Amino acid sequence: MRGRPAAEEERFFELLRPEQGKLYRTAWAILGNEADARDALQEAVIRAYRAFSQLKGGEAAFPGWIRRILINQCTQILRRRARVIPVERPEDYRPEPAGVIPEHGEVWEAVRRLPEHYRSVVVLRFLADLSLEDIARTLDIPLGTVKSRLHTALKQLRSALTEADAERRGAL
Amino acid sequence: MTCERVRVELPAYLAGELDESASRLVAEHLAHCAACIEEMKAVERLQERIARELRAWVDAGTAPPGLEAELRRAVRMAGARTGAEAEEALGFQHGRAEWWRTLATAAAAVAVALLLVSSLPESRTLEGLPVVGGLVQLLQGAGDEVPVERAVTRDGVTLRVHSVRYSRHETQVRYSLTGIGSLDRLETGDLAGTLLAGTEPLPLRKVQVDVPSGRVLVTFGAAPRRVPLIYRLGPLPEVPGGPWEVELGFRP
Numbered sequence: 001m002r003g004r005p006a007a008e009e010e011r012f013f014e015l016l017r018p019e020q021g022k023l024y025r026t027a028w029a030i031l032g033n034e035a036d037a038r039d040a041l042q043e044a045v046i047r048a049y050r051a052f053s054q055l056k057g058g059e060a061a062f063p064g065w066i067r068r069i070l071i072n073q074c075t076q077i078l079r080r081r082a083r084v085i086p087v088e089r090p091e092d093y094r095p096e097p098a099g100v101i102p103e104h105g106e107v108w109e110a111v112r113r114l115p116e117h118y119r120s121v122v123v124l125r126f127l128a129d130l131s132l133e134d135i136a137r138t139l140d141i142p143l144g145t146v147k148s149r150l151h152t153a154l155k156q157l158r159s160a161l162t163e164a165d166a167e168r169r170g171a172l
Numbered sequence: 173m174t175c176e177r178v179r180v181e182l183p184a185y186l187a188g189e190l191d192e193s194a195s196r197l198v199a200e201h202l203a204h205c206a207a208c209i210e211e212m213k214a215v216e217r218l219q220e221r222i223a224r225e226l227r228a229w230v231d232a233g234t235a236p237p238g239l240e241a242e243l244r245r246a247v248r249m250a251g252a253r254t255g256a257e258a259e260e261a262l263g264f265q266h267g268r269a270e271w272w273r274t275l276a277t278a279a280a281a282v283a284v285a286l287l288l289v290s291s292l293p294e295s296r297t298l299e300g301l302p303v304v305g306g307l308v309q310l311l312q313g314a315g316d317e318v319p320v321e322r323a324v325t326r327d328g329v330t331l332r333v334h335s336v337r338y339s340r341h342e343t344q345v346r347y348s349l350t351g352i353g354s355l356d357r358l359e360t361g362d363l364a365g366t367l368l369a370g371t372e373p374l375p376l377r378k379v380q381v382d383v384p385s386g387r388v389l390v391t392f393g394a395a396p397r398r399v400p401l402i403y404r405l406g407p408l409p410e411v412p413g414g415p416w417e418v419e420l421g422f423r424p
Contacts, residue, residue: 022233107222
């Protein structure tokens with residue numbers, strides 16, 4: 001621990017505890033699978049812990065600060081992935097176990113069913129709040145490709161959500 | 173501008189991310205196209221819903237069991253290392269045993285490996301090939317490795333292929349297996365897996381296993397170019413799930 005007092009570690013994890021689940025889901029959404037999400041979260045937590053003493057804005061700034069570190073970590077992983085030949089990974093499309101789909105899960109379910117190259121654009125846009133140019137840089141693709149992927153993804157999401165809404169109304 | 177072109181530009185237009193001339197072109201089109209105005213409103217509503225509900229989904233997230241303990245362990249292990257080089261050399265892997273600490277503090281990988289040969293009975297190799305070289309590679313990989321970092325999880329067991337090294341003579345796949353407890357319960361040969369070039373398996377040359385880290389280096393014959401490569405592991409004795417398959421792409 002490089003001589004760090006145990007109290008500091010405890011404080012760090014106290015602040016982290018309420019954020020863990022959110023951070024985990026953020027990484028999962030961006031990267032598309034749980035194994036990569038765990039790796040990204042661990043690396044982000046290590047980085048955050050090392051920089052903890054430099055956290056500006058006090059403890060209230062902690063959630064936003066660590067979220068940004070995590071998103072940077074996730075985009076680095078996506079950038080690395082962009083340099084290898086893309087393949088569809090079967091674990092990305094594994095259905096969640098019954099009963100796990102939480103409230104607000106409808107949009108997530110529709111998003112996670114998108115093919116990887118559409119899903120990552122949608123999540124980087126609406127969850128990581130990246131500009132289209134930043135998404136292009138992260139995924140190492142032209143800006144025009146980002147725009148057309150987002151356009152297609154939105155069309156598919158609209159159709160999936162319309163269907164889900166209709167099903168829900170029918171069930172009432 | 174055509175309607176279709178305008179519709180592709182709508183998210184950027186709504187977010188103010190178009191340059192002035194493109195923005196003006198979209199605005200001019202919208203001024204006389206009621207259908208695209210309706211589409212813009214629908215896209216705006218849809219985007220708001222996606223952003224709002226994705227955030228709500230994230231905010232409702234709870235940590236999976238054991239996550240905090242895993243993160244604490246990761247922080248402690250990373251903190252114990254003395255330099256960025258050592259960390260970079262090791263790469264990062266969850267569930268890594270305390271054993272790595274000793275290694276991580278050493279700057280010279282060869283020296284570390286020499287120490288390990290005498291102190292780590294858990295490290296084993298198949299076919300009697302040099303252990304020292306294998307351990308160095310298990311630790312840091314070779315310089316010309318192609319990163320893969322793809323994982324597949326079945327029944328809680330995750331196969332993660334970290335990288336592949338190609339040469340004229342051989343192909344080395346570096347992977348780790350997590351979620352099965354110790355690798356010690358398996359025979360070294362079980363961990364060899366199969367490297368398929370198309371549908372043809374490449375000949376197996378060597379398997380090197382580092383039990384504490386769950387890291388395995390398998391050497392096969394040379395891979396042909398322009399043929400898709402798939403690494404397949406399992407099914408493994410008394411381990412649920414499997415076989416696990418990871419697509420590696422093509423030899424560069």
